[in-house]
Amino acid sequence: MLTDRQLLILQVIIDDFILTAQPVGSRTIAKKEAVTFSSATIRNEMADLEDQGFIEKTHSSSGRVPSEKGYRFYVDHLLSPLRLSQQEIVTIRDAFNDKMMEFERVVQKSAGILSEMTNYTSIILGPEVFETKLKQLQIVPLSDHSAIAILVTDTGHVEHRAFNVPVEMKGTDLEKMVNILNQRLQGVPLVKLHEKLYTEINEMLRHHMDHHEEAFSYLRSALVEDHPTKLYIGGKTNILMQPEFRDLEKVRSLYATIEQENEMADLLRSGQEGIQVRIGQENPFDSMQNCSLITATYHLGNNQMGTIALLGPTRMEYNRMFSLMNVLSKHMTNTFRGWY
Amino acid sequence: MLTDRQLLILQVIIDDFILTAQPVGSRTIAKKEAVTFSSATIRNEMADLEDQGFIEKTHSSSGRVPSEKGYRFYVDHLLSPLRLSQQEIVTIRDAFNDKMMEFERVVQKSAGILSEMTNYTSIILGPEVFETKLKQLQIVPLSDHSAIAILVTDTGHVEHRAFNVPVEMKGTDLEKMVNILNQRLQGVPLVKLHEKLYTEINEMLRHHMDHHEEAFSYLRSALVEDHPTKLYIGGKTNILMQPEFRDLEKVRSLYATIEQENEMADLLRSGQEGIQVRIGQENPFDSMQNCSLITATYHLGNNQMGTIALLGPTRMEYNRMFSLMNVLSKHMTNTFRGWY
DNA sequence: TTTAGCACTCACTTTAAACGAGTGCTAACA
DNA sequence: TGTTAGCACTCGTTTAAAGTGAGTGCTAAA
Known part of the structure; x- marks a missing residue:
């Protein structure tokens, strides 16, 4: 042809x-x-x-x-595969050198260096928090009438939510409730938490404790709240440096799109494994008509998957981007390997 | 005159x-x-x-x-004091209506509505985390060789850090260590934590436990890390809508300034109590020559203080901004009242 | 003290001309 | 038959000149 x-x-x-x-x-x-x-x-x-x-x-x-x-x-x-420069390799390696133990920090840092090295905007999607299981529930009383529920997942993710404690409830009651909850809920996937709390556990508590209802309803509302999948965005302002975004109107609508976290998350999730590029119209959003979105997946050991993405003009240095994202996602996967 | x-x-x-x-x-x-x-x-x-x-x-x-x-x-x-419109009053009140129990959420939401209602950029500085005291330390083992340390302060602030556990250390040892630490550290201001850990506690553990050193040193490094005062920024892209920022170079340098979290935090901290305006050159940064920064303080009950700020062009709707920030800071103070 | 009138200033807009990077086509050449 | 030199043509961009109009400062009269 x-x-x-x-x-x-x-x-x-x-x-x-x-x-x-x-x-x-x-x-x-x-x-x-x-x-x-x-x-x-x-x-x-x-x-x-x-x-x-x-x-x-x-x-x-x-x-x-x-x-x-x-x-x-x-x-x-x-596309001729590009060897990264020694300098680039070192930069990435160094970034992963200092021992990072938390998922959030690794992701945050990755988004940071990716946008810094590319001058584009990086977006990283964590794995579905729903699939993770509850490791432990802890409650720390704060005052007579309030306490904090802390939720630790098997992936080391920590969430916390404050809630009200009715005055007639004693500290020992609270402890008892937590013990029961821990017994019954350990290992339950977060996505099932809601259901469990409303049926089984409610029943359970009814048998073991007096006037548990009020405190439990507070606690439940604290535990059941949404766990939205977070997007980590790096170098949002890099978009301004691209000559194709001289037009502020375009920038503004692109920002508006990026800020739709749910839609963006869905978009990233929809990519297949490995590296993928969406060029211009291949993107579902009007504001991305002049953009390309490169996505690459990383892995979390327990066969969960997350996505890193790079958003730039269609006129992108594709081969360098491919190499960078390749190396970076490998580094991430490596770092996570063995955590879970 | x-x-x-x-x-x-x-x-x-x-x-x-x-x-x-x-x-x-x-x-x-x-x-x-x-x-x-x-x-x-x-x-x-x-x-x-x-x-x-x-x-x-x-x-x-x-x-x-x-x-x-x-x-x-x-x-x-x-400046003629401006009455806010009914609509504005309702918007703010509604935002504070749903029960928010965590400091972070309140602040996040406040920054959000402030920037939304003004079309300027809002910046909120939390209180010095250093002045808060340790309420409880908890450790959740994650695997054979790792665990998460969770730190709860008397203000309900939660921080967590993962760390390595040496293999020869048993779960009971860890529990013992946590118990000792909790006994000795409850009520200690975070700012003193570092010092305490290195002297007193170290000594203490030496007497009560065998081969504690390694695990403790891991844990210590987890606990002692910086607790930077976080800035909450809302509506960063609103800057683009101001006609005085048609020039991308100006926008870029302003963004660069805002992203210097430490400098910005210092700037916000330096304001006196109540509402204050810094106009143009009165700001310490070159990139803010065409900007005004309005700051207002809010209170946390335990006589700690935080700052909310609004960054816009010198050509600002000062009277409306004053009223808005006044109302907002009062709402925040009210929400926090009685938490601590 | 106030104001109508007027000459003057200067950014901005419009118009026209000149420029030049680039194209498509044709005809000649190897 | 594929390649290339030559040339007319296109059209965005740059430059220059002229025109427009919002605004000023000053003066002289009310």
């Missing part, structure tokens, strides 16, 4: 455009070392490439710009 | 400029109802006001723009 020469020209156009963000003309291409034929020949070939939809003109006498189809082809077939 | 007429004109100029962001000319002023004299008279008065430094021209034949001195005078002497 495409001759070798056309492939070469397409590659040069996209490489150059990624670098400069300027339409690429035939003379510019002719000057490249790898190109041995004249600008006229190139013009002919470019007309072909345009007919086939791989490149476009911005106006009738402008140079060519990659189309989305062009980027797609480039990503699928023309 | 200023005649009544000059005061009136100054007020009209600033009010109008705050609304439109356009230089105000003599004819515009003459059209206002409250103004009964001609544009020529106004021009004369404006020349005076300019001589005294309250207003400025952007070029030799432009209308007038308030100077920083002008804003300062306006804020100090011309």
